[in-house]
Amino acid sequence: MNKIADINQIRSFFPALEQSVNSKTLVYLDNGATAQKPKQVIDLVNMMNSGINGNIHRAVHELSSKTTELYEDSREAIRQFINAAQKEEIIFTSGTTASINLVAASYGGKYLRKGDSVLVSEAEHHSNIVPWQLICESKEANLRVLPVDENGNWRMDMLDNLLDSSVKIVSVSHVSNVLGLINPVEELIFKAHAKGIPVLIDGAQSIVHIETDVRKLDCDFYVFSGHKLYGPTGTGVLYGKREILDSMPPWMGGGDMVETVTFEKTTYAPLPLKFEAGTPNFIGAAAMLEAIRFVESIDKKFLENTERSIVEYMTEELLKIEGLRLYGAGENRISLFSFTVNGAHPSDLAMIMDKMGVALRSGQMCAEPLMRRYGVESMLRASFAAYNTIDEAEYLITSLKRAIKMLS
Ligand SMILES: Cc1ncc(COP(=O)(O)O)c(C=O)c1O
Numbered sequence: 405m406n407k408i409a410d411i412n413q414i415r416s417f418f419p420a421l422e423q424s425v426n427s428k429t430l431v432y433l434d435n436g437a438t439a440q441k442p443k444q445v446i447d448l449v450n451m452m453n454s455g456i457n458g459n460i461h462r463a464v465h466e467l468s469s470k471t472t473e474l475y476e477d478s479r480e481a482i483r484q485f486i487n488a489a490q491k492e493e494i495i496f497t498s499g500t501t502a503s504i505n506l507v508a509a510s511y512g513g514k515y516l517r518k519g520d521s522v523l524v525s526e527a528e529h530h531s532n533i534v535p536w537q538l539i540c541e542s543k544e545a546n547l548r549v550l551p552v553d554e555n556g557n558w559r560m561d562m563l564d565n566l567l568d569s570s571v572k573i574v575s576v577s578h579v580s581n582v583l584g585l586i587n588p589v590e591e592l593i594f595k596a597h598a599k600g601i602p603v604l605i606d607g608a609q610s611i612v613h614i615e616t617d618v619r620k621l622d623c624d625f626y627v628f629s630g631h632k633l634y635g636p637t638g639t640g641v642l643y644g645k646r647e648i649l650d651s652m653p654p655w656m657g658g659g660d661m662v663e664t665v666t667f668e669k670t671t672y673a674p675l676p677l678k679f680e681a682g683t684p685n686f687i688g689a690a691a692m693l694e695a696i697r698f699v700e701s702i703d704k705k706f707l708e709n710t711e712r713s714i715v716e717y718m719t720e721e722l723l724k725i726e727g728l729r730l731y732g733a734g735e736n737r738i739s740l741f742s743f744t745v746n747g748a749h750p751s752d753l754a755m756i757m758d759k760m761g762v763a764l765r766s767g768q769m770c771a772e773p774l775m776r777r778y779g780v781e782s783m784l785r786a787s788f789a790a791y792n793t794i795d796e797a798e799y800l801i802t803s804l805k806r807a808i809k810m811l812s
Pocket of ligand 1: 578
């Protein structure tokens with residue numbers, strides 16, 4: 405089948421893009437927070453809610469069999485999408501946050517000892533800081549930080565010293581939700597593995613923009629959220645190498661994750677169910693299949709070229725604006741831009757922009773340590789998706805200039 409290489413056709417799948425906000429055509433540029441959903445995803449969710457609804461893995465009746473099949477088909481599609489070796493390595497969660505909490509509690513709970521360390525970077529989302537702090541606190545272990553330089557790049561020159569024998573796991577983002585830079589994860593994984601240290605990659609922002617091959621990356625864990633990948637809210641994935649997942653204890657106990665239960669002893673179900681206790685968001689998880697089909701229906705070259713044009717245009721135009729500081733300098737980046745403007749508070753700018761129909765993110769971006777690094781309390785962020793156009797980028801720049809003028 406021919407791949408789609410037409411932005412209007414891509415946009416036609418997204419009913420949300422047709423709406424007006426504050427009497428202006430919506431220009432949705434908060435995709436880093438959550439992406440809009442294509443009809444295919446909405447239709448599958450509606451179809452399941454309207455009838456194909458039976459709890460998975462439990463009953464022999466027709467509806468249960470159908471939902472189980474849809475759920476498991478989606479797992480297989482995700483396996484292929486990120487090139488995992490086995491279906492059992494794909495665990496459905498409620499999102500990136502839940503995936504990291506699972507690894508921190510289960511892996512950290514088993515392998516961390518007093519005096520050990522967990523290494524994260526200075527540019528992490530709170531979701532990749534706090535779960536590690538919680539487990540470090542209970543184990544009397546330490547959270548170590550790989551700093552970023554003024555341009556937002558990891559201080560790779562400090563990595564060798566930080567990766568000493570106390571480090572039991574490294575957990576870093578492929579792309580920061582503030583800086584938009586593509587981090588040198590391959591080099592980090594190689595160096596960590598040379599010392600026998602496993603690595604978790606937070607792919608919440610990268611999964612939409614970078615073709616992901618977990619086997620090529622050779623990461624031990626890779627996590628992402630479905631809702632940022634055009635899928636339903638409350639869905640996410642934890643990929644883990646089978647060997648390491650097999651060695652980890654369950655995180656949550658409940659239905660579906662057990663083999664046999666007696667009051668004396670319980671044995672657990674094999675992967676992936678060991679980590680999927682209780683009734684999951686099986687409709688959402690099943691609909692991730694449609695989100696992946698949508699992504700795969702688009703011509704990759706077309707996507708890359710559009711994103712490159714947006715990156716070039718945005719970087720050039722943002723930097724021309726007097727008093728504007730763009731955080732995260734470098735060409736190896738995705739179309740996500742965080743900035744501040746002298747004399748204009750990010751929230752005020754975001755509110756004015758909203759009146760012009762432009763949805764942007766403002767605030768501390770769930771990355772307070774990074775805000776502190778740059779000595780700011782908040783930033784403004786524009787993040788693009790496959791359905792955003794160069795015209796929208798131009799509208800953003802024009803509106804931003806007007807908004808800055810209104811505040812000066
Ligand atoms: C890099 C990164 N990690 C983790 C998260 C948390 O994702 P979720 O809220 O979907 O669990 C986000 C969300 O913005 C993110 O950008």
